[in-house]
Amino acid sequence: xxxxxxxxxxxxxxxHPRFKIEKSDEIFIKESLETVVGKLxxxxxxxxxxxxxxxxxxxxxxxxxxxxxxxxxxxLFPGYYGTTDLTRExxxxxxxxxxxxxxxxxxxxxxxxxxxxxxxxxxxxxSSCEARAGAVARIFLSRLPxxxxxxxxxxxxxxxxxxxxxxxxxxxxxxPGMSAITSYRIAHELYRLGVPLIPRIMTExxxxxxxxxxxxxxxxGEKLFIDHGTGVVxxxxxxxxxxxxxxxxxxxxxxxxxxxxxxxxxxxxxxHPIVENDVVIYAGATILGRVRIGSGxxxxxxxxxxxxxxPGSRISQALYRSESFDNGGxx
Numbered sequence: 001x002x003x004x005x006x007x008x009x010x011x012x013x014x015x016h017p018r019f020k021i022e023k024s025d026e027i028f029i030k031e032s033l034e035t036v037v038g039k040l041x042x043x044x045x046x047x048x049x050x051x052x053x054x055x056x057x058x059x060x061x062x063x064x065x066x067x068x069x070x071x072x073x074x075x076l077f078p079g080y081y082g083t084t085d086l087t088r089e090x091x092x093x094x095x096x097x098x099x100x101x102x103x104x105x106x107x108x109x110x111x112x113x114x115x116x117x118x119x120x121x122x123x124x125x126x127s128s129c130e131a132r133a134g135a136v137a138r139i140f141l142s143r144l145p146x147x148x149x150x151x152x153x154x155x156x157x158x159x160x161x162x163x164x165x166x167x168x169x170x171x172x173x174x175x176p177g178m179s180a181i182t183s184y185r186i187a188h189e190l191y192r193l194g195v196p197l198i199p200r201i202m203t204e205x206x207x208x209x210x211x212x213x214x215x216x217x218x219x220x221g222e223k224l225f226i227d228h229g230t231g232v233v234x235x236x237x238x239x240x241x242x243x244x245x246x247x248x249x250x251x252x253x254x255x256x257x258x259x260x261x262x263x264x265x266x267x268x269x270x271x272h273p274i275v276e277n278d279v280v281i282y283a284g285a286t287i288l289g290r291v292r293i294g295s296g297x298x299x300x301x302x303x304x305x306x307x308x309x310x311p312g313s314r315i316s317q318a319l320y321r322s323e324s325f326d327n328g329g330x331x
Contacts, residue, residue, distance in 0.1 A: 057115040064105055065201045071102050072186055076148045080172050099141060106137040110190075113197045136193050143189045150222050154181050157223035161245050177226030180212035187216035221277070228283075235272035241295070244275055247283040255289030255306055276311070 074082030075098050078091055086094055111133035118129065158171035158178055165171055171178050183206035187199035199216035207213040211230035214220075218234050221242035226232055228248035234240070238252045254271040274292045281287070282301040293299065294311030303315055 057118065058112050059116050060109045060112045060198055060201065062201055062205070064109055065198055066205050068102055068105050068109065069183055069186060069202050069205070071098050071105075072144070073182055074098060075102075076144065076151055076182065076186075077172055080169070099144075103137055103141060106140065107133050109198055110136050110195055113195055117196050136190075136195060139193060140189055147185045147189060150185055151182055153222040154178060154224050157225040157243065157245070158227075161225040162227055175229070176210035177212055177229040177232070180206045180210040180214055180229060180232075181220075181224060181226065182206075184214040184216060184218070184220070188218070188220075191216040218272075237268075237270045237290075238272040239274045241275060241277035241279070243278045245280045247281065247301075249284040250281050251286045251288070253286070253288050 070081065074080075075095050078094060079086045082098075083094055111130055114129040114133060152168075155168040155171050155178060158175055159165045159168040162171075165175075180203075183202050187202035190202075191199040203214055203216050212226060212232045214232075214234045215236040215238070217236040218238040218240065220234075220238075220240045221244070223243045224240060225245045226247075227245065231249040232246060233251045233253060235253050240252075252273045252275065257265040257271065258269050260266050270290050272290065273287045274290070275281070275287075276293060276295040276297075278296045279293050279299070280297075281293075281299045282303075284302040285299045285305065286303070287293065287299065287305045289306050291306060291308050293305075293309045294313060296311055297309050297313040297315065299305065299309070300314075300316035302317060305315065309315060
């Protein structure tokens with residue numbers, strides 16, 4: 001009797017229900033690893049628009065970009081993230097040394113991002129990318145005080161909007177919505193400066209750990225509060241005013257996509273909602289298209305909305321019918 005693992009390939013039961021091997025796959029069973037590697041590295045496996053393969057232009061590093069975000073978080077909220085034992089005397093050293101490191105890392109990553117989208121067959125066309133990357137990195141750092149001021153208003157909004165919050169500091173430390181907003185506000189400034197790819201890496205990383213999906217192109221005013229956060233989606237051309245409160249599961253999305261002559265979506269067309277000041281959007285609401293939600297409106301939970309809403313409106317689901325039955329009657 002043959003022991004398990006000693007059967008010859010000829011005696012394998014290829015059609016055994018556990019293996020689920022199709023008949024067309026049988027000819028590849030003896031294919032060598034070298035053959036598979038050769039096919040994976042071939043230019044014919046995938047279009048060059050999807051897989052560029054090796055080139056002189058190195059792509060940005062997700063690991064480094066995430067490191068940059070976390071370093072900036074420790075600067076925007078010193079003592080909350082990163083080094084927690086800061087004193088008044090050591091604060092300037094911490095901020096200065098951190099930003100010096102971030103500047104060098106960011107210059108390199110922006111340079112990579114710019115070059116990666118140049119013509120990779122003609123490196124000389126990217127001669128200006130290094131200078132542009134340096135300028136972008138320095139302009140970005142100059143905007144950090146504004147970002148910090150906006151984030152302070154977001155923390156206050158979380159404290160004022162959530163009765164369970166004991167302090168703004170608790171929101172900074174604990175709230176996933178606050179974490180996602182921080183990543184968004186950092187990424188948004190790079191997006192405004194025309195940096196490719198890197199802003200999306202930042203916000204999608206925040207999405208993966210917080211459940212909050214904010215496109216870096218969205219325009220968001222001060223004192224945004226996203227409570228609970230999970231499942232919130234805010235599209236690229238969304239505009240949100242000041243003092244807006246959003247609960248879990250809310251979607252600010254597009255209703256349709258205008259297409260070009262080839263049937264492909266046209267990029268950059270405004271297609272997401274405009275939410276004016278002092279609006280509250282409760283859990284599970286879906287607002288689609290370039291509609292305007294007027295100031296001071298309240299959008300109830302699970303509402304599906306594809307039209308404009310006048311200022312001061314109260315939008316809720318249709319009232320459900322309530323009936324009572326005895327001993328299970330009516331079931």
